[in-house]
Amino acid sequence: MSHPFxxxxxxxxxxxxxxxxxxxxxxxxxxxxxxxxxxxxITRHGLRRLLPETVRVLEGPGCPVCVTPAADxxxxxxxxxxxxxxxxxxxxxxxPGYGRSLDSARAAGCDIRTVLSADEAVQIAKATRREVVxxxxxxxxxxxxxxxxxxxxxxANLSILLAHKQIPPAMAALLDLPGTGIGGFLAPGHxxxxxxxxxxxxxxxxxxxxxxxxxxxxxxxxxxxxxxLRQIRDGRAIIENGYPRAVESAGNPTAQxxxxxxxxxxxxxxxxxxxxxxxxxQFLAEFMQLDARRRFDVGELVxxxxxxxxxxxxxxxxxxxxxxxxxFGTRCTPLSPVGPCMVGSEGACSxxxxxxxxxxx
Amino acid sequence: MSDxxxxxxxxxxxxxxxxxxxxxxxxxxxxxxxxxxxxxxxDGATLDLPRDGEIVFTTDSHVIKPVFFPGGDIGRLAxxxxxxxxxxMGARPLVLSLAAILEEGFAIADLERLLDSFAAVIDSxxxxxxxxxxxxxxxxxxxxxxxxxxGIGVAQRAVSDAGLRVGDRILVTGTIxxxxxxxxxxxxxxxxxxxxVSDVAAIWPLLAPTLEIAGAVHAMKxxxxxxxxxxxxxxxxxSRTCIEVREAAIPxxxxxxxxxxxxxxxxxxxxxxxxxxxxxxPAHADAVLRTLRRHPLGAAAAEIGCVTAEYPGxxxxxxxxxGRRFLDMPLGDPVPRIC
Numbered sequence: 102m103s104h105p106f107x108x109x110x111x112x113x114x115x116x117x118x119x120x121x122x123x124x125x126x127x128x129x130x131x132x133x134x135x136x137x138x139x140x141x142x143i144t145r146h147g148l149r150r151l152l153p154e155t156v157r158v159l160e161g162p163g164c165p166v167c168v169t170p171a172a173d174x175x176x177x178x179x180x181x182x183x184x185x186x187x188x189x190x191x192x193x194x195x196x197p198g199y200g201r202s203l204d205s206a207r208a209a210g211c212d213i214r215t216v217l218s219a220d221e222a223v224q225i226a227k228a229t230r231r232e233v234v235x236x237x238x239x240x241x242x243x244x245x246x247x248x249x250x251x252x253x254x255x256x257a258n259l260s261i262l263l264a265h266k267q268i269p270p271a272m273a274a275l276l277d278l279p280g281t282g283i284g285g286f287l288a289p290g291h292x293x294x295x296x297x298x299x300x301x302x303x304x305x306x307x308x309x310x311x312x313x314x315x316x317x318x319x320x321x322x323x324x325x326x327x328x329x330l331r332q333i334r335d336g337r338a339i340i341e342n343g344y345p346r347a348v349e350s351a352g353n354p355t356a357q358x359x360x361x362x363x364x365x366x367x368x369x370x371x372x373x374x375x376x377x378x379x380x381x382x383q384f385l386a387e388f389m390q391l392d393a394r395r396r397f398d399v400g401e402l403v404x405x406x407x408x409x410x411x412x413x414x415x416x417x418x419x420x421x422x423x424x425x426x427x428x429f430g431t432r433c434t435p436l437s438p439v440g441p442c443m444v445g446s447e448g449a450c451s452x453x454x455x456x457x458x459x460x461x462x
Numbered sequence: 463m464s465d466x467x468x469x470x471x472x473x474x475x476x477x478x479x480x481x482x483x484x485x486x487x488x489x490x491x492x493x494x495x496x497x498x499x500x501x502x503x504x505d506g507a508t509l510d511l512p513r514d515g516e517i518v519f520t521t522d523s524h525v526i527k528p529v530f531f532p533g534g535d536i537g538r539l540a541x542x543x544x545x546x547x548x549x550x551m552g553a554r555p556l557v558l559s560l561a562a563i564l565e566e567g568f569a570i571a572d573l574e575r576l577l578d579s580f581a582a583v584i585d586s587x588x589x590x591x592x593x594x595x596x597x598x599x600x601x602x603x604x605x606x607x608x609x610x611x612x613g614i615g616v617a618q619r620a621v622s623d624a625g626l627r628v629g630d631r632i633l634v635t636g637t638i639x640x641x642x643x644x645x646x647x648x649x650x651x652x653x654x655x656x657x658x659v660s661d662v663a664a665i666w667p668l669l670a671p672t673l674e675i676a677g678a679v680h681a682m683k684x685x686x687x688x689x690x691x692x693x694x695x696x697x698x699x700x701s702r703t704c705i706e707v708r709e710a711a712i713p714x715x716x717x718x719x720x721x722x723x724x725x726x727x728x729x730x731x732x733x734x735x736x737x738x739x740x741x742x743x744p745a746h747a748d749a750v751l752r753t754l755r756r757h758p759l760g761a762a763a764a765e766i767g768c769v770t771a772e773y774p775g776x777x778x779x780x781x782x783x784x785g786r787r788f789l790d791m792p793l794g795d796p797v798p799r800i801c
Contacts, residue, residue, distance in 0.1 A: 111710075114783035141726070147785020217651065319783040435793050446726075456787055 108318035109146070117323040118151040124330035125153040131282055132156065132329055133275065133419040135163040135268055136289035137447020138317050144456040146319045152326065158287070159449075161419040162271050162371060165239045166192045166445030168417060170370040172402035173264045174198030177236050179399040180262065181211035185232040187262075188222035191215040193238055196444045199402075203236075219246045226259035234393045236262045241295045244382065245356040248363040251388050260393040263382060266369055268292050269304035270380035276308055278374075280420050285311035285329040290321070290344045297352025298340045309338040316344040363388055372441055373414035413440030416449050423450040430454060467568040472598030485574055486594070489581040495557045495592035507592035509557055509614065516620045518553035520544060521612040529572070529606050531648045533641075533659030534735075537576030540609035541583035542664045542735055543686070549666040550623070550682040550738050552673055553615030555587060561595040561610040568607060576607070587664050589613075618673070623693075624700035625681035630769040631747035632705060633740045635668060635754055636661065636762040638690050639718045642732020647721060654724075658717040663736030668759040675753065678746035683739050688792050691730040693739055694777045695791045706778045707767030707789065731792035741769060 134140065140160040143149060149158065162168045175198040181187040187203070194204040194215065207213040212231075216222050222235035233256075237247045244265040251261070268289065275281050288301060293314040301312055311332035315325030325343035332338065342348055360382075369381025384392050410428055415421035423429050423442065433439035435451050442448035470477040482503070491501040496508035511517060524540040540560070548555045560580065564573070584591065640661040647654045665684070672679055681701065685693035690712070698705045714722075714729055722729045736759065742750045747765060754760035772778065779789040 109782040111782060111784045118784075138726075144787065145728075146781045146783050147779075147787040148783070150785045150787075151783070319781075319785075323783075455790060455793070 108320035130284040134287035135161045137164045159419040164445040164447035167441040167448040168371045171198040178206045180397045186212045188216045189236040226256040248359040251363045260396045262393040273304040274377045288314045290316045293348045298350040312340045313343045373417040411440040413442045423453040489577045490591040493590035495590040515616045518551045520547040523610040534662040537579035544611040544613040545664045548615035552621035553617040555615040559593045559612045563608040565604040566601040623683040626701040626741040630741040632767040637713045639729030641735040661736035668757045681741040699775045702774045704770045704773045711766045713762045
């Protein structure tokens with residue numbers, strides 16, 4: 102049963118895999134993507150089996166839920182405990198914060214609602230006189246929707262707990278960490294529709310790092326891997342668009358304008374990684390009244406230490422595969438997660454557990 | 463009579479008797495189960511059961527939101543759910559019970575529609591209802607209605623879901639994921655409009671002819687909650703065999719594929735209510751497939767894989783692009799992905 106829009110033709114996949122085998126270096130090379138949707142496609146279609154042994158593809162900090170710091174989750178819970186309605190994406194609910202999650206707070210009586218968009222939080226706020234807080238998690242793909250809410254005169258009882266993150270600064274930060282040894286980046290297609298190929302230039306300047314923007318169908322991913330290996334073979338390091346049917350090199354100017362009108366870059370804490378400069382956003386002065394952290398003064402929270410044995414920090418920085426973690430599939434499963442990578446449905450550990458079981462085939 | 467269910471309808475008095483006499487019995491008591499049938503309204507019913515073969519007994523409770531969904535309703539679901547459990551045991555369904563727990567305020571017109579759907583299914587398969595029960599719970603303590611059906615059937619020799627043998631061919635009787643995806647779309651949270659309808663249907667008439675082919679059917683299971691993935695895993699685990707399926711061979715409607723891509727929910731993880739998975743002796747696989755395809759409910763039947771000894775207890779999926787991975791048990795209710 103073939104699908105007109107699915108780029109999964111086995112014959113073409115075989116041709117691309119053959120090209121990849123020809124392009125692959127003799128020495129091991131590590132390619133890193135930063136996107137849960139890429140990881141899902143790679144594992145769901147079993148693409149790693151089509152790659153040569155020398156080519157390893159790892160997920161870095163690609164799951165917005167996983168990289169949201171425990172302090173932000175605790176902040177959301179404390180706001181809910183003050184009587185506000187907290188609106189969150191469903192994915193966020195089970196992620197442990199300081200020993201408790203939004204889910205357990207809800208069981209304890211807090212009013213926490215699952216939404217599929219920022220706009221749903223606006224509708225909830227319009228239907229009540231209570232304070233409503235939207236927990237704004239996500240990368241450049243979701244941030245413009247939050248900005249649109251701010252610009253469209255949000256109801257007075259709505260505020261926003263900002264936890265948006267920007268991908269290119271995180272990619273640059275990975276290169277500066279010891280032991281990452283990255284040979285190239287497979288850049289996320291949907292983030293790139295917003296920021297364009299140009300959105301990576303500042304972060305990747307002077308770093309001599311091959312970057313290829315890839316789509317999400319199996320053939321898109323194999324094609325992007327082939328382009329990366331060709332850059333590596335030829336000793337080039339450019340930002341290449343392997344997904345031109347969706348990504349313009351300048352990105353989406355309307356979305357970029359929305360972001361620039363509402364936010365400015367700010368340092369942000371990434372769970373398992375630490376604080377990275379200019380990798381988050383904060384409201385510009387004129388939108389400060391929307392900031393839930395100001396409206397509900399719950400105090401400054403510091404990150405609490407994670408379980409020592411959990412290797413989420415290494416998984417999030419592409420220094421380990423999920424199966425390298427001693428807890429993976431034993432003490433840590435999606436039903437009783439230890440680290441954030443097992444909770445978020447875009448987290449590498451959760452995806453590996455769902456699609457590959459305890460071992461790669 | 464009030465047009466809504468009140469607590470009096472469950473109180474065992476005159477009001478309840480009228481509900482049974484006016485609404486329930488005319489729809490369900492048409493076919494007597496034995497010497498003392500449902501229409502006698504006694505404390506129990508008697509059953510005339512065949513003297514040979516194995517008696518198969520099963521029960522299932524049904525809750526669903528929305529109660530009326532594209533392609534069916536909870537009445538049709540409650541009948542088909544239990545009939546299909548009997549059918550995949552290889553048992554000809556004979557008799558059902560029906561217990562309803564209703565929320566105070568439930569519209570009686572809706573109850574009538576549900577019972578009409580229920581009756582249409584049992585009449586089409588020739589099954590009688592022997593006994594039943596009605597309870598009412600105060601408004602807010604229940605979400606509309608719960609229907610529990612138990613069923614009895616008779617099999618020449620019951621078919622287990624663990625009888626797979628290495629070399630068997632794995633067949634499905636039609637497209638996968640229709641019910642679950644239709645329900646996800648119908649719940650309205652995603653503001654989606656689709657022409658997709660649930661596949662809820664009684665499959666005994668489809669399966670019965672395959673059991674006539676001697677020695678062909680080694681195992682059967684209906685992929686309801688947890689979908690194809692859960693059912694295949696359960697079959698592999700119980701039989702300690704490995705099931706290898708080819709993704710490209712699994713029949714999917716284009717709407718199901720589209721919704722699956724959109725929501726990030728696998729069609730293999732969501733429920734089917736009118737399908738069966740069969741493990742068939744390889745010598746008879748083609749004959750069984752031809753037999754299934756002759757019935758309208760089996761028009762899209764397909765061979766999707768085979769039973770091997772490679773990874774006992776596991777299910778392996780050969781992906782469309784030529785990759786390979788385990789197809790694991792779904793963890794819980796599928797949640798759409800955000801990004």
